[in-house]
Structure formats: C-alpha cells, structure tokens
Amino acid sequence: MIGIYFSGTGNTRFCVEYLLQQLETDAKAYSIEAENVSEQIKKEQEIILGYPIYYSNLPKILNDFIIENKDLWMDKKIYLVATMGLFSGDGAGVAARQLKKYGAKITGGLHLAMPDCICDEKVLKKTLEKNRAMVNKSKVKIEAAANRYKEGRPTKEGLNLFYHMAGLLGQRLYFYNKTKNYTDKLKINKEKCIGCGKCAGLCPMKNITIEEKKAISHESCTMCYRCINNCPVQAITLLGDKVVQQSVIEKYL
Numbered sequence: 001m002i003g004i005y006f007s008g009t010g011n012t013r014f015c016v017e018y019l020l021q022q023l024e025t026d027a028k029a030y031s032i033e034a035e036n037v038s039e040q041i042k043k044e045q046e047i048i049l050g051y052p053i054y055y056s057n058l059p060k061i062l063n064d065f066i067i068e069n070k071d072l073w074m075d076k077k078i079y080l081v082a083t084m085g086l087f088s089g090d091g092a093g094v095a096a097r098q099l100k101k102y103g104a105k106i107t108g109g110l111h112l113a114m115p116d117c118i119c120d121e122k123v124l125k126k127t128l129e130k131n132r133a134m135v136n137k138s139k140v141k142i143e144a145a146a147n148r149y150k151e152g153r154p155t156k157e158g159l160n161l162f163y164h165m166a167g168l169l170g171q172r173l174y175f176y177n178k179t180k181n182y183t184d185k186l187k188i189n190k191e192k193c194i195g196c197g198k199c200a201g202l203c204p205m206k207n208i209t210i211e212e213k214k215a216i217s218h219e220s221c222t223m224c225y226r227c228i229n230n231c232p233v234q235a236i237t238l239l240g241d242k243v244v245q246q247s248v249i250e251k252y253l
C-alpha cells in the first residue's frame with residue numbers, strides 16, 4: 001500500500017498520514033510533488049489518494065497529475081480521501097470518475113471537513129479552538145474509516161449518483177471554470193514584500209520568482225494557498241484583498 005496526496009496547507013497530508021497510521025501499515029505517504037512519486041506508485045497495487053476540494057472539484061495540479069500518469073492507474077485499487085472546508089458534494093467522486101477512465105478500481109471514498117485554507121476571505125473563518133475541534137472530529141472519522149477498511153467494507157462517501165448531483169448542483173455548475181485552468185490572478189503587494197523567497201521555494205507550480213528582491217507571480221498558480229498562508233509579512237492574496245487569518249495544519253495539532 002502507498003499514500004499519495006496533494007496538499008496546499010497540510011490538511012490533506014495530515015489526513016492521509018493519519019489514515020495510514022490507523023491502518024497499522026508501514027506504508028509511506030508521498031506528495032505528488034516528490035520526484036520519485038511515479039516510481040513509487042508503479043510498485044504498489046493499493047493506493048490511498050488524498051486531495052483538497054477546490055470549488056467542488058479537483059485542484060488543477062492533481063487533475064493534470066492523473067492525466068500525465070494515465071498509464072499508472074490500470075487495475076490499481078484506489079481509496080479516495082477528499083478534504084474540504086465545508087461541503088463538496090462528490091469530493092471523492094470527481095477523482096473516481098477520472099481514474100476509472102484509466103482502468104483504476106475505486107475501493108471507497110472519505111470526506112473530511114478541515115480548516116478552511118482560503119485565508120484572505122472572511123467566510124468560513126473559525127476560531128483556533130473551533131478549527132482544532134474540527135481536526136479532532138476528522139481524526140475520529142478517520143479512525144472509524146480505518147476500522148471499516150480493515151474489515152473489508154470501506155466507506156463509500158462521494159461515490160454514488162446522489163453525491164454526484166449534490167456536487168454539480170451545489171457548486172460545480174457555477175464554478176466549473178475556476179479550476180479548469182491555472183490562474184494569473186495571484187496578487188503580491190510589492191510594498192510589503194521583503195524578498196525573503198519563501199513563497200518561491202514553497203510553490204508546487206514554480207509560479208513565483210524573485211526579481212530585484214521582490215516576488216513576482218506568473219500565470220500557473222493552482223490556487224493552493226500555500227504561499228499566501230506562509231508569507232511572513234502577509235503580502236500575498238488571491239480571492240480577497242487582505243489576509244484575515246493564516247492557516248496551516250501545524251496550528252491545529
């Protein structure tokens with residue numbers, strides 16, 4: 001078994017690692033950003049795949065990863081873990097449909113509510129205590145899901161037609177275009193930026209470069225919010241205009 005994930009701010013990485021721990025396996029979890037990840041996938045038949053939900057859909061970077069590695073998925077048994085701030089409809093279903101096209105066998109799905117990583121919008125902001133409680137609740141859910149997996153009856157959240165309709169009607173029909181392409185809308189406040197380079201080093205898309213001691217954003221942002229939540233002077237925004245509360249999983253553990 002192997003764990004694979006994409007995680008902007010750590011929620012999904014934590015959930016996949018915690019699930020593997022509860023499954024009492026020595027399986028390792030790899031980010032899709034890891035250099036040798038395709039080689040690791042090739043070797044294993046059973047996969048736990050985790051990702052955050054963006055607008056009830058897959059992050060573009062994960063969608064592209066699935067397509068670029070389409071030869072890897074044939075006959076793999078894949079259990080899907082979708083993390084979200086509130087609601088996704090068919091969070092597990094969106095990857096399931098994609099992976100099935102390439103011959104994967106979907107063994108189950110799990111939806112986990114985690115702290116909202118969109119730190120420049122007031123909506124969905126919770127206190128530190130509430131976010132910690134949310135993570136604890138998801139840990140309990142992961143423990144129960146691990147037991148079911150071990151008993152051979154994995155959870156099936158997000159996989160049937162009812163979830164599919166909820167995902168479509170809940171959001172995807174309205175927001176479909178938002179995750180179709182990478183975005184050039186990331187904003188960096190030059191007055192605030194101290195040129196530390198942290199954002200450039202963290203970006204999974206290499207979308208940020210440092211020029212003349214200032215960060216510059218290009219056109220291939222996957223909207224993961226990693227740089228925005230980690231900038232020491234809160235100089236970066238995307239959907240909103242001001243960072244309200246930075247969010248990374250380490251704050252809640």
Ligand SMILES: Cc1cc2nc3c(=O)[nH]c(=O)nc-3n(C[C@H](O)[C@H](O)[C@H](O)COP(=O)(O)O)c2cc1C
Pocket residue numbers: 006007008009010011012013051052053054055056057083084085086087088114115116117118171223224225
């Ligand atoms: C661009 C964007 C869109 C999002 N859309 C949704 C959504 O449709 N529904 C939801 O419940 N959460 C949504 N979220 C919240 C994330 O899914 C959630 O915080 C997730 O756990 C982040 O995981 P990560 O830390 O592994 O990146 C969105 C986050 C981003 C950055």
Ligand code: SF4
Pocket residue numbers: 188192193194195196197198199200214215230231232233234235236
């Ligand atoms: S992390 Fe913030 S301060 Fe550092 S280079 Fe990036 S934008 Fe500038």
Ligand code: SF4
Pocket residue numbers: 008186202203204205206207208217220221222223224225226227228
């Ligand atoms: S620019 Fe920031 S939000 Fe966009 S992909 Fe890179 S780290 Fe993520």
